[in-house]
Amino acid sequence: MPESLATPEPIQRLIEALHRLPGIGPKSAQRLAYHIVRTSPQEAEALARAVTEARERIRYCSVCVNLTERDPCAVCSDPRRDAGTICVVEQPLDVLAVERAGIYRGRYHVLHGILNPMEGIGPEHLHIDALVARVSTGEVREVIMATNPSLEGEATVMYVQRVLAPHGVRVTRLARGLPSGADLEYADTMTLARALEGRQEL
Amino acid sequence: MPGRPPRMIAAEGIVLRRRPSGEADALLVLLTPGEGRIDAVARGVRKPQAKLRGHVEPVTRSRFLLARGRGLDVVAQAETLDAHLRLKADLEALAAAIYCCELAERLSTAHAPQPELYELLVDALAALDAGASPAAVARYFELHLLAVSGYELQVAACVSCGADLPEAEAFFAAAAGGILCAGCRAEVPGRLLSVRAQKVLRFARRSSVAEFAALRMPPETAAEVRAALADALRAVLDAEPRSSTFFETLTRP
Known part of the structure; x- marks a missing residue:
């Protein structure tokens, strides 16, 4: 059968x-x-x-575009969270990852994707306009780019930096280098170069 | 046993594309000189502690050890030869590199030697990494890619009858594969190319990528060349390359 x-x-x-x-x-x-x-x-x-x-x-938060039951979401409506800092992430799960680290007290912005020209995903498919609108209010001092340290993540960082440049906001990104527990012998050129660039005074 | 293909192959290659697969794997499309296009899986590379991770980034040229699978090969080892760090720190250059990689993927053949195509991509990426104009490198790559893939554009003589072309504006028909003289010009779609644009195309075909990137040309000539090559690629691919929109929005004045 x-x-x-x-x-x-x-x-x-x-x-x-x-x-x-x-x-x-x-x-x-x-x-x-x-x-x-x-x-x-x-x-x-x-x-x-x-x-x-x-x-x-569940719907999208009208401020940070994260998924939420109440609009604005719990983070955006929390007066204890610093409205002057925005951490930009690719997807809602990344918000959870940053929250788990437990040291970030600012707000978020979820792009819902990443620039990937090869798959036809351009800036118009991401929530970048909403980010620019938030920054243009003048309330934001710093935008922290927390995209993945991949080629597409880097492209996104460079693109966002470019569109935010006219607004005079400080744009930073997460440090890149060797992960905890890594093996120097196996590190690739890019990672080692970035780790050297971002070395810190002891 | 004679005739049996080796289970492991060592090959130099460029990562044309990387797509997530499963929980932490990535599917890679590689271009190698001796084996052509290879689809391979890199296991566990999306975990932060993955050793292979940085060696299999798109646009990176690496040395690979691949285990032959039934469908997909499996990346056993990889070591970066050229990470193209400067290119990756410049948005236009990166967009051009991604565009070249996409075109190479589309016009390459799986498991067939393509040393010319490989060399062309290596040269184009190296030029972008050295700071050459991304738009010029892209034009150079398009023209030479068509040539190494068997779609050479005829811009020195009439593509139909072979007659010499007078030094005048000429009719370029992408579907015919080049310039048609006044006598052969039939009712086919095409565009007029200025003498200057014809000279630029001829120069691009015989120069090195660095020489071509150093060429200064007026924006209207650059636009003509871009449009003619876009027509030619569209005629071959039957579709617009996906990454061209992003690249063009960045580089268009």
């Missing part, structure tokens, strides 16, 4: 829906689908409700 006949249509649809999620291959999708249909109706219902509610209640 062909596989399509052995799989009831609703399960097949569930498999296809799960397969569309990032990182889920066809086999994982099958396993998850069969797991879901074997759970209690309450559990499956709770999962479906969680998905629907998250999608319905």
Whole structure:
């Protein structure tokens, strides 16, 4: 019997829906689908409700473009956070990473992507205009670029620096160099060059 | 056993493109002189402590040790030969480098030796790294890329009958592959090229990238050359290169 006949249509649809999620291959999708249909109706219902509610209640913060339930988001509406510093990140998960470090007290701006000309992603696909608008109010003293230290991240940094230059704001970026626990012997030229440039007085 | 391909190959190559894959892997498109375009996977390179990470950045020229897989090769080792650090610190030069890499990917062939194409890309990236005008390097690369890929533009004589061209404005038809003389000029789409633009194209074909980048030309000639080469590439690729918009918005005056 062909596989399509052995799989009831609703399960097949569930498999296809799960397969569309990032990182889920066809086999994982099958396993998850069969797991879901074997759970209690309450559990499956709770999962479906969680998905629907998250999608319905989460929107973009009108200030920092992060995902939020309330607009403006908790960080943007917190008076204890310094409105003069904006940390620019690629995606919402990066906000969590910076928050986990626990030393940053400023606000954020989420670009929702990174300049990637080869994949056709240009500045018009990122929330750069919103960042320029925030900076042009004159309230911002420093913009910290916290994009990934990759080629695309660097391109984004250079582009943002260029569009912010007329506004006279200080643009900085995260230090780059050797990660903790790294092996000098294996470090590449770029990393070593940047680590030397960014060396610090002891 | 005779005839069996080696399981490991050592090759120098340029990373044309890198895409994330799975949790921490990256899919690479490499251009090598002896093996042409190779798709390879670099495992775990997106983790911060990954040793390979910086050696497999796009636009970087590295020495690779690849393990032959059934579909994709796997990067076993990589060591940077030229990271092109100066180029990567200049937005226009970087955009031009990405554009050249995209064109090289599109016109390269998988697993077939392409030493000329490889040399051309090495020269173009080196020129960008040395501070040559990004727009000039891009034009030079486009023209020579067409030539090494078998689409040489004929700009010294009529592409149809081979007749010598008078020193006058001429009709350039991308689909025909070059300039058509007054007698051969049929109802095909094309554009008029000034004498100066024709000379620039001829000079670009016989000069080195550094010589061409040092050439000063008026902006209207540069625009003519750019448009003619864009037509020619469009005729070959059947599509606009994805990275051209970004590059053009940065370099257009």
